[in-house]
Amino acid sequence: MTADRAERSADAIRELIVTGRLTPGQRLSEQSVSESLDVSRNTLREAFRILVHEGLLVRRPNAGVAVARPTLPDVVDIYRVRRLIEVPVLAAGDPAHPGARTMRDAVDAALAARLGGDWRDIAAANMRFHSGIVALAGSARLDRVHANLSAELRLSFGLLGDDNGAFFDGFVDRNAGLLRRFLAGDADGAAADLNRYLTDSERMLQDMVDRAGPPGAADAADPTPGAADTVSP
Numbered sequence: 001m002t003a004d005r006a007e008r009s010a011d012a013i014r015e016l017i018v019t020g021r022l023t024p025g026q027r028l029s030e031q032s033v034s035e036s037l038d039v040s041r042n043t044l045r046e047a048f049r050i051l052v053h054e055g056l057l058v059r060r061p062n063a064g065v066a067v068a069r070p071t072l073p074d075v076v077d078i079y080r081v082r083r084l085i086e087v088p089v090l091a092a093g094d095p096a097h098p099g100a101r102t103m104r105d106a107v108d109a110a111l112a113a114r115l116g117g118d119w120r121d122i123a124a125a126n127m128r129f130h131s132g133i134v135a136l137a138g139s140a141r142l143d144r145v146h147a148n149l150s151a152e153l154r155l156s157f158g159l160l161g162d163d164n165g166a167f168f169d170g171f172v173d174r175n176a177g178l179l180r181r182f183l184a185g186d187a188d189g190a191a192a193d194l195n196r197y198l199t200d201s202e203r204m205l206q207d208m209v210d211r212a213g214p215p216g217a218a219d220a221a222d223p224t225p226g227a228a229d230t231v232s233p
Contacts, residue, residue, distance in 0.1 A: 006046035009037050013047060017056055017067065017151040019124055024069040024158045028057070054148050056155070070156045072206060078153055079202040083195060085146060086133050091191035093136035095183045102132030103179050110172045122168045123157060129175050133194070159209050167204060171197070 013033070016022045034044045048065050051057040058068050070078075093099070106129035113121035127150050134146040157167070174197055182190035 003046070005039055005043045006050065009039050009043060009047035010050040012037055013051060014056065014147065014151050018127060018147075018154045020120055020154060020158060022067050024067055024155050026067045027063065028065045028067065030064070054151075056148070056151050068152075068155060070152060070159065070209075072209060074152065075156050075202065075205055075209060078149060078156065079198055079205075081149060082130075082153075083198050085142065085149075086130060086198070087191050087195050089137045089142075090133050090182065090194050091187050093133070093182065093187055095185065095187075097136050097138070099132045099135030100179075100183065102135055103129050103175075103182075106132060107172075107176050107179055110175065114169060114172055119168055122172060123154075126168055126171060126175065127154065129179075156205060156209065167208065170204075171201065 013022070022028075028048075030041055030044060034041050037044065039047075048057055048059075052059055052065070056068055057065050059065055106125045109128070110122050110125035113119075113125060131143075131146060131150065134142055174193075178190050178193050178197065181193060
C-alpha cells in the first residue's frame with residue numbers, strides 16, 4: 001500500500017513538472033509537499049527517490065531536494081530518444097486509433113490558447129499532442145517511458161523563461177499540418193515531417209538554452225526561496 005501511495009505521489013509531482021507548475025531548480029519542502037499531497041513524509045521520501053532515479057529531481061548536500069535543471073547534453077539525449085520513439089510510431093499509426101483523437105483535441109486546444117495568448121496552455125497542448133502520437137503504438141510501457149521523457153522535456157522548456165511563448169507558438173501550425181497529413185492517410189509523409197520538426201525544435205531549444213546560460217551562484221545555492229518552496233497539486 002505504501003509503495004502504491006509513493007507511486008501515486010510520484011505521478012502527481014511528475015504531472016506538476018509536465019504542466020510547468022514546478023520549474024527547474026525549484027526547491028521542494030518535504031513538509032509543504034507532503035501536506036499538499038496528503039501523504040506521510042516517509043511516503044513522500046520514497047516518491048522523491050523514484051523521481052531522483054528518473055532524473056527529474058536532484059538531492060543537494062545540506063539543501064534537500066530540488067527540481068532538476070537540464071543541461072544541453074540532456075536536451076540532445078531527450079531529442080534522440082524522441083526521434084527513436086515518435087517517428088516510427090507515427091509512420092505505423094492508424095488514423096482511426098484513439099490516439100489520433102488526442103492529437104486532434106490537442107491541436108484544437110492549442111489554437112484556442114493562442115487566441116487567448118496563453119503560452120502555458122499552448123505548451124500543455126503541445127505535450128498532449130506528442131503523447132497522442134506515442135499512444136498510437138498501443139503500448140502502456142511506451143506510454144510510461146514517454147511520460148517521464150515529457151517531464152524532462154518540460155523542464156528543458158522551463159529554462160526558456162519569457163522565450164516560451166515564441167518557441168511554442170511556432171509549432172502550433174506545424175502540429176496542425178502534420179495532423180492533417182496523417183489523417184489524410186499519408187503516415188509516412190507525416191513521419192518525415194515530424195522528423196524535420198523534431199530536428200528544428202531541438203536546434204531552437206539548444207540555442208535558447210545556450211543563450212540563457214548557467215544559473216548564477218545564488219540560484220544554484222537556493223534557487224527559489226519562499227513561496228516557491230510550496231507546491232499545490
